[in-house]
Amino acid sequence: MEIAADDLHLGHTLESGQAFRWARLGEGDYEGVIGGSVARATQRNGMVVLRGASEAVLRRYFQLDADLAAVVRSFPDDPNMRQAAAFCRGLRLLRQEPWETLASFICSSSKQIVQIRQIVAHLCRELGEPVQKESACISITPKRLPFERYTCNVQTAEHATPGPVAFESEVRHAFPSVSAVARATEARLRGCKLGFRAKYLLAAARMIESDRMRLDAISGMEYLRAVEELTKLPGVGPKIADCALLFAWGRQEAFPMDVWIERALRRLYFRGQPRVTRRELVEFARSYFGPYAGYAQQYLFHYVRRHPHVFGARSFAVLGR
DNA sequence: AGCCAGGCTAAGA
């Protein structure tokens, strides 16, 4: 079976702060958990092999049908976006599970990415079910890189090109279900290092568990309506609602405005003017970056995060004045 | 040691 796909860079995709459950085992070699399955993703010489879960789950999770070249073509043609697009070549937005994404980002507020990963790991070990290994495998062999279209061969695990992958024997855990979190105590969550976010996560889980919040209704809503709905959850403001809508619901018009993106926009598009309000930045972003604003955001975010000497808080205080 | 982190909430102007 063959499917059309565009470029895919595992490092940029899995280490750009959209997912927190992937561990890098080596160069271009990652292990993670998707739903109830252990997954392994490997990239060598441009060839990508995805294993675990089922073929359908892998294709959906990695959004293999998305046309990355078209996304990048839609970006505004300015020097900043050209640089970001060149640096982030192959970065693909994932399609993750809504509750896991929402909960993870409730844990994310005012935390560094390293710490978010630790918190999520604690939650999974503490409250998540042990997961199974499954045997689906997708092997992606590019005809030409980068950015040319290539075909994607889906094979069974036995016929996968790079030899068998032995999963470590250590037990993995799924992300805890809504009810598992809802049944927990605040103290238990604080034990997972959530700090003041513990009460938010607990209350959010209980709202969803009791059906006072229906996540399955979100996909049928207009973007602004969906934001309005999600922000009814405790600990969920506009930024976290945008993250969930972008990384789980596939709403590519969502533009999460975090401190890094805010600094970057000020610096790159407003000459560092400190009195441009957040609201104005949000308006600018939505009108300027086009239909794939969410993609543009992720590219800019990853680009500036990997150039902290230019875009970090301290240098901004000096350079951006 | 001190500043900052993929923010949100509630209180006060």
Added chain:
DNA sequence: TCTTAGCATGGC
């Protein structure tokens, strides 16, 4: 409606 302290915890 806009601004700001407070909130836990830990990396650098």
